[in-house]
Amino acid sequence: GNSVTQMEGxxxxxxxxxxxxxxxxxxxxxxxxFWYVQYxxxxxxxxxxxxxxxxxxxxxxxxxxxxxxxTSFHLEKGSVQVSDSAVYFCALSRQAGTALIFGxxxxxxxxx
Amino acid sequence: DSGVTQTPKHxxxxxGQRVTLxxxxxxxxxxxxxxxxxxxxxxxxxxxxxxxxxxxxxxxxERFSAQQFPDLHxxxxxxxxxxxDSALYFCASSLRGQExxxxxxxxxxxxx
Numbered sequence: 001g002n003s004v005t006q007m008e009g010x011x012x013x014x015x016x017x018x019x020x021x022x023x024x025x026x027x028x029x030x031x032x033x034f035w036y037v038q039y040x041x042x043x044x045x046x047x048x049x050x051x052x053x054x055x056x057x058x059x060x061x062x063x064x065x066x067x068x069x070x071t072s073f074h075l076e077k078g079s080v081q082v083s084d085s086a087v088y089f090c091a092l093s094r095q096a097g098t099a100l101i102f103g104x105x106x107x108x109x110x111x112x
Numbered sequence: 113d114s115g116v117t118q119t120p121k122h123x124x125x126x127x128g129q130r131v132t133l134x135x136x137x138x139x140x141x142x143x144x145x146x147x148x149x150x151x152x153x154x155x156x157x158x159x160x161x162x163x164x165x166x167x168x169x170x171x172x173x174e175r176f177s178a179q180q181f182p183d184l185h186x187x188x189x190x191x192x193x194x195x196x197d198s199a200l201y202f203c204a205s206s207l208r209g210q211e212x213x214x215x216x217x218x219x220x221x222x223x224x
Contacts, residue, residue, distance in 0.1 A: 032211045034212070036215075042217060043114065043116075043202060043215045043216055043217040043218050044202065044204075044215040045114070045215070046212060046213075046214070049211075049212060051211070089155065093211040095211070096206075096209050096210055096211045097143060097162070097167070097206070097208070097209065097210075097211075098160075098168065099145055099147075099157035099160060099168060099170055100145075100147075100155075100157070100204075100213055101157075102154060102155040103154075104154045105154060105155070
């Protein structure tokens, strides 16, 4: 079946450090891939997405590239800030109009 | 602000009771999805409605039901509540034919 696997957290970094959160997926066909972020006490916000192989999604300094050969969609940021502390969810959509399938989430904590 | 609203923000109730959670989608969005977020299960899809009709079911218990009204708002009804139903319940909406879902701030349910 379809599934998403994320690296276990928490991830603890100092401000300005490089961030990578690994995400791999299992899916039939050609899913779209997403990263959502959940700040403390808030709902999920779309961070970025990619809809086909080799697409790169980017937003607010975060990037992720859809790698079909490795079935991965790793999230990266060159220099994290304290305000990036949140829970990050990788998700896939098999097709438009269907439910998202989420990974378990990775908690990021950035200290100054 | 995603444009998706949910009420109430918090709900505390007792085992055996029934509650109703409300969601208003973004203007123009016909699809509404309900998800449950718990510590042990992560983010799980419950049910989807499209333009008033049930479209898909996920891991939704028989004690739970939902509906979407002509004005497109949706309600999730949870009955015979158990301690294990304590969770954050999210509503999301999307445009027809679009994969991106926009999430509301959630309703935090605590069953005592």
